[in-house]
Amino acid sequence: MLGKQGSGKGTQCVRLSHRYVIPHISTGDMLRAEVKSKTPLGLEARRYLDAGDLIPDEVMLAMVASRLDRDDTRTRGFVLDGFPRTVAQADGFEELLKPVEIDLVLNLMIPTELVLARLVSRRVCEDCGAIYSTSTPPKFNWTCDICGGDVIQREDDSEEAIKNRLNLYESATAPLVARYEAMGKLVDVSGVGSPDEVQECLTSVIDAYQHGGGFFPPVPSEEKL
Ligand code: AMP
Numbered sequence: 001m002l003g004k005q006g007s008g009k010g011t012q013c014v015r016l017s018h019r020y021v022i023p024h025i026s027t028g029d030m031l032r033a034e035v036k037s038k039t040p041l042g043l044e045a046r047r048y049l050d051a052g053d054l055i056p057d058e059v060m061l062a063m064v065a066s067r068l069d070r071d072d073t074r075t076r077g078f079v080l081d082g083f084p085r086t087v088a089q090a091d092g093f094e095e096l097l098k099p100v101e102i103d104l105v106l107n108l109m110i111p112t113e114l115v116l117a118r119l120v121s122r123r124v125c126e127d128c129g130a131i132y133s134t135s136t137p138p139k140f141n142w143t144c145d146i147c148g149g150d151v152i153q154r155e156d157d158s159e160e161a162i163k164n165r166l167n168l169y170e171s172a173t174a175p176l177v178a179r180y181e182a183m184g185k186l187v188d189v190s191g192v193g194s195p196d197e198v199q200e201c202l203t204s205v206i207d208a209y210q211h212g213g214g215f216f217p218p219v220p221s222e223e224k225l
Contacts, residue, residue, distance in 0.1 A: 001013055002108070003110065003191060006110070008198055009081055009082070009108055010028070011131050014130075019199075020206070023076060025068075027063065027064065027080075030067070031055065049156055052165035064083055085176075086176075103209060104205070106187055107189065109189065111192075114192065120162075122157055123152060125147060127147050189202055
């Protein structure tokens with residue numbers, strides 16, 4: 001899944017993982033877990049995360065390679081969230097998967113004004129990563145409805161880090177859109193709308209793909225975005 005920060009990628013990847021019973025691999029969640037457990041990688045990664053900078057490509061590739069080595073991904077496949085984020089990561093990832101290829105790249109599209117509003121109001125569970133917002137808080141006192149963990153604002157959802165992350169998205173990650181488009185794997189989906197509406201669009205694309213025929217719904221028009 002491609003999409004800038006705040007496009008709803010995390011929320012939608014969790015939903016797709018439940019809907020299709022496939023592992024959700026979020027490199028951001030994996031890194032935050034390392035930081036929380038104060039592992040050597042976590043201690044090193046923390047300054048990158050807090051500033052909204054990208055972790056070096058070779059570290060990310062090693063992390064994803066070890067995750068993909070687990071049985072669940074071999075039997076069920078996976079939905080990848082937050083990776084690859086650079087051309088070098090995409091190159092390394094393709095090598096890693098050979099002879100298998102990824103099926104689809106879903107590109108969640110959203111205007112930057114909406115992204116800023118979403119990120120500033122976003123709150124997340126420190127333990128399980130469940131996503132809330134100031135307008136849809138957990139039921140009780142900022143305690144996660146799912147696991148009881150503390151629901152907090154991410155360090156990198158500060159205004160300065162958000163700007164840095166959006167700039168990095170444009171310079172480092174956006175070129176992947178053209179790459180996957182040229183490979184015939186990209187489908188644009190509008191990330192505007194309620195989580196249920198966006199999920200509906202995503203599942204219709206995946207179902208059409210799964211049922212063969214290679215038919216994809218039309219790209220959403222500019223004025224809808
Ligand atoms: P996310 O939760 O996907 O927004 O990721 C949070 C932070 O983790 C990013 O701002 C980066 O610091 C780091 N990160 C996650 N995935 C990657 C990646 N594929 N490459 C480099 N850094 C990453």
